Amino acid sequence: MSRLTVAALAASMLPLVGVLAQPSQTGEKRAFTIAAIEPRGGANASQEALPAEPLPAGSGYVLRQPDQTGRWEVSAYLWSTPQIVVHQGDAVSLDFVGINGAAHPTEIKGLDKAFTLKRGQVVKVEFTADKPGVYPVICSAHQPTMRSEIVVLPEGPRAE
Numbered sequence: 001m002s003r004l005t006v007a008a009l010a011a012s013m014l015p016l017v018g019v020l021a022q023p024s025q026t027g028e029k030r031a032f033t034i035a036a037i038e039p040r041g042g043a044n045a046s047q048e049a050l051p052a053e054p055l056p057a058g059s060g061y062v063l064r065q066p067d068q069t070g071r072w073e074v075s076a077y078l079w080s081t082p083q084i085v086v087h088q089g090d091a092v093s094l095d096f097v098g099i100n101g102a103a104h105p106t107e108i109k110g111l112d113k114a115f116t117l118k119r120g121q122v123v124k125v126e127f128t129a130d131k132p133g134v135y136p137v138i139c140s141a142h143q144p145t146m147r148s149e150i151v152v153l154p155e156g157p158r159a160e
């Protein structure tokens with residue numbers, strides 16, 4: 001290979017190297033609030049019978065038997081935001097707010113984040129969405145209901 005050919009080859013590869021070496025230009029700041037909530041409903045057994053079917057297993061579901069007045073109640077522990085979608089490269093900020101339930105031992109699987117959210121507290125979790133995938137947000141005390149997920153889409157064109 002002549003010196004000239006090598007020089008020409010190197011020159012032709014320069015634009016490609018430039019593209020590959022360029023840092024991500026698509027990253028945006030994304031912020032979300034995720035509350036620990038417990039929506040609740042009930043009725044008086046004289047008007048609406050207590051369901052005969054038991055709820056699925058797990059402490060995420062709560063069925064309160066009729067009280068002295070005959071009122072029964074059902075509730076489920078949930079994250080207020082069941083799914084969050086961001087793009088690869090985004091700087092993500094999550095504010096977890098404890099509203100219902102005393103404590104929520106929580107893990108974001110695949111992101112190496114773990115914390116206990118207590119009522120009346122805000123826990124801030126920040127990370128850069130490096131890798132595309134689905135990252136479950138699990139409160140181990142309230143399964144199977146208290147599960148959310150963070151979806152990181154691969155880098156690419158965004159909707160305007």
Ligand SMILES: [Cu+2]
Nearest residue numbers: 104139142146
């Ligand atoms: Cu919980």
